[in-house]
Amino acid sequence: DAGITQSPRHKVTETGTPVTLRCHQTENHRYMYWYRQDPGHGLRLIHYSYGVKDTDKGEVSDGYSVSRSKTEDFLLTLESATSSQTSVYFCAISVLGSSGANVLTFGAGSRLTVL
Amino acid sequence: DQQVKQNSPSLSVQEGRISILNCDYTNSMFDYFLWYKKYPAEGPTFLISISSIKDKNEDGRFTVFLNKSAKHLSLHIVPSQPGDSAVYFCAASGNYGQNFVFGPGTRLSVLP
Numbered sequence: 047d048a049g050i051t052q053s054p055r056h057k058v059t060e061t062g063t064p065v066t067l068r069c070h071q072t073e074n075h076r077y078m079y080w081y082r083q084d085p086g087h088g089l090r091l092i093h094y095s096y097g098v099k100d101t102d103k104g105e106v107s108d109g110y111s112v113s114r115s116k117t118e119d120f121l122l123t124l125e126s127a128t129s130s131q132t133s134v135y136f137c138a139i140s141v142l143g144s145s146g147a148n149v150l151t152f153g154a155g156s157r158l159t160v161l
Numbered sequence: 162d163q164q165v166k167q168n169s170p171s172l173s174v175q176e177g178r179i180s181i182l183n184c185d186y187t188n189s190m191f192d193y194f195l196w197y198k199k200y201p202a203e204g205p206t207f208l209i210s211i212s213s214i215k216d217k218n219e220d221g222r223f224t225v226f227l228n229k230s231a232k233h234l235s236l237h238i239v240p241s242q243p244g245d246s247a248v249y250f251c252a253a254s255g256n257y258g259q260n261f262v263f264g265p266g267t268r269l270s271v272l273p
Binding site: 079081086087089090138143145146148151152153 | 165167170192193195197202203204205206207210212218250252254259261262263264265266
């Protein structure tokens, strides 16, 4: 997993509670991403970061916020979880591949269930 | 509106035969196209990519073909093996390679 750790790996929570997912990388990569995976939708970008304190929204950012106070950590927060946020969340980093393309390397995922 | 489409949700192939997974895109500004493989309970893993200036890239059993005029790419796996059974995502990147858009995925089942 190229030094990417996601925590927690599994979480069950109730509607209306706050949730924070953590992504930790050990290789000092500049770009980090949060995606969610849902059946029929594939992987959809929530937020991404291009440096410490530099973040931007993806296509499904409503209801989510992120923070990056250190290069190695990228946090995804659901301020008030809803059932529609039940999903598998993947963190990724961007690395330069041998073919010259930037390639995303993903963590193992965090499965979130909102009851 | 999906920029990257995979119109076949699933595909079944006999072991040893060719698997062909298809992908269509709408944005002609994409720089690279990538394929990822995903097993259950794991993160997606990079498989192969192709630059928008090429029409073919090969890596072992995996070959990706790009038809820019048709905005279509395909992944060929020859010969298919049971271990290839997974969900395959097509992806495209732009914005100097830091903006990635994924298709919905195709579940490949390789039958022994």
